[in-house]
Amino acid sequence: MSEFIEVMFRTILAFIMLFCAARLLGKQTISQMTYFDFIASITLGAIIANLSFNSSLKTHHMVFSFTWFVFVILLIAFISLKSRKARKFFAGDPTIVIQNGMILEHNMRKMRYTLDYLNQQLRGNDVFDIHEVLFAIVEINGTLTVLKKPQYRNVNKQDLSLQSSPEEVLPIELIMDGQIIHDNLTQNKLGKAWLESELQKRKLQLGEVVYAVLAANGKIYIDTYIDNISSPFDKEPSN
Known part of the structure; x- marks a missing residue:
């Protein structure tokens, strides 16, 4: 024993x-x-x-x-x-594997980096056509960083000269697992009464809420235990 x-x-x-x-x-x-x-x-x-x-x-x-x-x-x-x-010496250097849409086979061979794995990493970066890539770099931690050519990059508000409201705060978690996170309310000068009134507006009780967060834009996201989804995509098939 x-x-x-x-x-x-x-x-x-x-x-x-x-x-x-x-x-x-x-x-x-x-x-x-x-x-x-x-x-x-x-x-x-x-x-x-x-x-x-x-x-x-x-x-x-x-x-x-x-x-x-x-x-x-x-x-x-x-x-x-x-x-x-x-x-x-201890961490190594990043390695370029694609330059201007062309695969650098020599660099890949040095790392024993296969084309199959390269394609997998590209898909993880929303790239399905190598010609879209300006640079692809294998970082020292093994992740692949991809810079697309200018014509294939996503358009943002700055490109369209659109104004955007500044966001100077992080999202604030209010409720988790049906429990109010009082420290977050206190630190951000939010009262419990205010939170309860927001729940009442949505006809919800505290015990019904799994997760609630106040986004940087001032909107509240609330998820309840009952999702009211008749056919969820992650439902296990019956045998």
């Missing part, structure tokens, strides 16, 4: 350490991984996994190894902030 208790303790300790490290290292390590971030994440995962269940390894040795590796990651991140050469 003592072995199970030890594994439970080590697992909880591993989770706490990994959570603290993720908060310390920041969002970039967990969302947009470079070569170094990828290696760091795998190594941290391996250390944590061994800490969780490999009882043949001493706990304090694994804790020291994990702590030291996190320190090395932070040290390299600090060096990268101070040195552009270090950033290029």
